[in-house]
Amino acid sequence: MCYPRSHRRDLRPTDEDLSVGTLGRGHPAFVGMQALERERLPMSFAFTLFAAITVAGGLAAVLLKNTVHCALALTVAFAGLALLFLDLDAQFAGFAQILVYIGAVAILVVFAILLTRGSETPKDGVFSKNWFAGLVIAAGVFAVLGWAVLASAYALPGPGGAPTATPTVTVAEIGQALISRYVLPLEIVALLLTAALIGAVIVAMDEKERAR
């Protein structure tokens, strides 16, 4: 519970040592101190950069007119997310994100765009007739989610709240977990991927060829 010394900077070390030692986490004094600390400690530069890349990529993927440009912007958003995963010490998930999303899904989206002539910008705009309602709904969802996060921020782990000892998760450990504790989900996902592969091919197959 006690924050590591290095993250603390100049916050009255003697008072703090006493209060953190004697007060519980939910105590108002501790909460206020945490808020103060959050003010003084801005988010790290790397996190800000990766978050900006991700959000900018997502915005461009949604807003650009040319569909191919949208797919490329989506790749940027996926790369930003992979960087955020790596920032969170989730190496395997980060590299899986790069392999699966940038390597496969983005390429699949580009193929679908080229196969459907979707890259032509329609004359009457790229947004739907009822775009305003969609925008209001999305803004409302963000308002609720953001309010929920900010309102519960005092209970969330603050700066330095993560377990300081970096969890050293090796790929071997993940593999062992996959074939011991998570073996049933693994088999189900294998079945799902096989079914999805066959299903996608059958759905996208030419109807005339299917009749033959």
Place this chain on the structure above:
Amino acid sequence: MTIGSTPLGGFLLVAALLFSIGLAGALTRRNAILVLIGIELMLNAANLNLIAFWRYGPHPELLTGMMFAIFSIAVAAAEAAVGLGLVISIYRHAHTTDLDAMNRMKG
């Protein structure tokens, strides 16, 4: 790593923002492929939440959140393949990917 100085709320806010952007894209775009892109963004925002809670949780060595995210990535890949297959099939049938023009259930 730099994580020590970033609160968990920062990751949650980025995920919420990305989810809302994806939702706005899925609800407002006319091209079916762009709607799928919006859905992918929403799925990725959920993955970010899972990984962030895994990292800040009391027992990261149990790998629960990480496994959830990995399975979620696999399911999302299957979803993308089937969804894009459906878009191609509909395009072949209706010669358009404009969702405003597809207003009939019967081909």
